[in-house]
C-alpha cells in the first residue's frame with residue numbers, strides 16, 4: 001500500500017490520522033481539537049453556543065439558495081472535466097467535495113470585501129458573480145487571467161502556492177490605511193468597512209509565505225480572514241505530513257483566533273465565516289478558519305488518485321457529502337420539495353450547456369499579443385524573438401493546420 005515516491009516514510013495510504021493529532025495535543029497539554037458543526041451528515045441540526053445564532057439568520061430561501069449554488073458548481077465541475085477530456089481545455093482542477101466550504105464562505109462575504117483565491121475556488125467565484133465561462137479561458141490557455149477582478153472583488157487565480165496570502169495581507173493593510181484616511185476626512189463615514197479573505201490549502205500551509213503573511217497580519221491587526229481548505233491532500237502528500245496539530249491551532253502562535261469547522265457543512269461554514277469577516281471588519285484583526293473537508297476527485301485532470309490513496313477513505317468522505325446532508329435537512333423540514341430539486345437540476349443542465357457553447361466559441365488570441373504584452377515599451381530581445389517566430393511560422397505557409405485534415409475527414 002502507499003506510493004514509495006512520497007516524502008514520508010510513515011505514510012500508510014491514509015490522510016486522516018486522528019491518533020497522530022491526539023498524541024501531539026496530549027504531548028503539549030492541549031485539549032483535543034473542537035470542530036464547529038451545525039448540520040451533521042445525517043441531515044440533523046446540531047446546537048452550538050456561539051454559532052447557532054448565525055445559522056438562525058439563514059431562512060428557507062437562503063438555505064435553498066446555498067443548495068442551488070452547491071449543485072450548480074458541482075454540475076459545472078462535471079462539465080469542465082468533460083470539456084478537458086474532449087480536448088477543449090488544457091487542464092481542469094476539480095472541486096467536487098469542497099462545495100460547502102466554498103459556497104458557505106463565499107456567500108458569507110459582502111460585495112465590498114476582497115477575495116484572493118487559489119486555483120480551485122470555482123465555487124467562491126460563483127458567489128462573487130464571476131461568469132463561469134470566463135473562468136475557463138485560463139484553463140483553455142487563451143487568457144492569462146480570464147476576468148477583471150475589479151468587477152467582482154474576486155482576484156485572479158494564483159498558481160504559485162501561497163503567494164496570494166501575502167498579496168491579501170498587503171491589500172488588507174491598504175484597506176486599513178484607506179479607512180483611516182477616509183475617517184479623518186469624513187468622520188460620518190459612508191463606506192461600509194471591508195475585509196479581505198485569502199484562500200489556501202493544507203499543502204500551501206507549509207509555505208513560508210503563509211507564515212510571513214500571518215506574522216504581518218497579526219503585527220498590523222490587518223482585516224484579513226485566512227481560509228484554509230484542508231482537503232486532506234496536496235496532490236499525493238497527505239495532510240498529516242504538513243502538520244501534527246489541527247491547522248487552526250497554528251493561529252494561537254500568531255496571536256489571533258483559529259477555528260476548525262466542518263467544511264462539508266455549508267451552514268457551519270457560513271456561520272463561522274460571517275463571524276470571522278465581522279471580526280475583521282470591526283478592526284479586531286485576523287482570523288484563521290480551517291475548513292475540514294476532502295478532495296473527492298483528482299488533484300487535476302492530469303492526476304490519478306488511485307496511485308496514492310485507498311478507495312475506502314474516499315468512500316468514508318462521500319458519506320459526508322455536503323449536498324446530500326442539506327437535501328436531507330431541507331426535505332425533512334419541508335423547506336424544499338421534488339419540484340425544487342428538479343428545477344435545480346434543470347438549471348444546472350442549462351448552465352452546463354451555456355459553458356460548453358461559450359468554451360467552444362472562445363477565440364484563440366493572436367500569439368503576437370504575447371510578445372506585445374511582455375513589456376510596456378518595445379524591447380530589442382522581444383523584437384528579435386518575434387522576428388524569429390514569424391520566420392519560423394512562414395515556413396508552414398500553405399500547409400494545413402495540424403488536426404484539420406482529421407476533422408474534415410470526419411474522424
Ligand SMILES: Cc1ncc(C[n+]2csc(CCOP(=O)(O)OP(=O)(O)O)c2C)c(N)n1
Nearest residue numbers: 120159160161201202203204231233234235
Ligand atoms: C510554490 C509552489 N510549489 C509547488 C507547486 C506545485 N503544486 C501545485 S498544487 C500543489 C499541491 C497543493 O496542495 P494544497 O495546498 O493542499 O491545495 P489543493 O491542491 O489540495 O487544493 C503543488 C505542490 C506550486 N504550484 N507552487
Ligand SMILES: [Mg+2]
Nearest residue numbers: 201202233234
Ligand atoms: Mg489540499
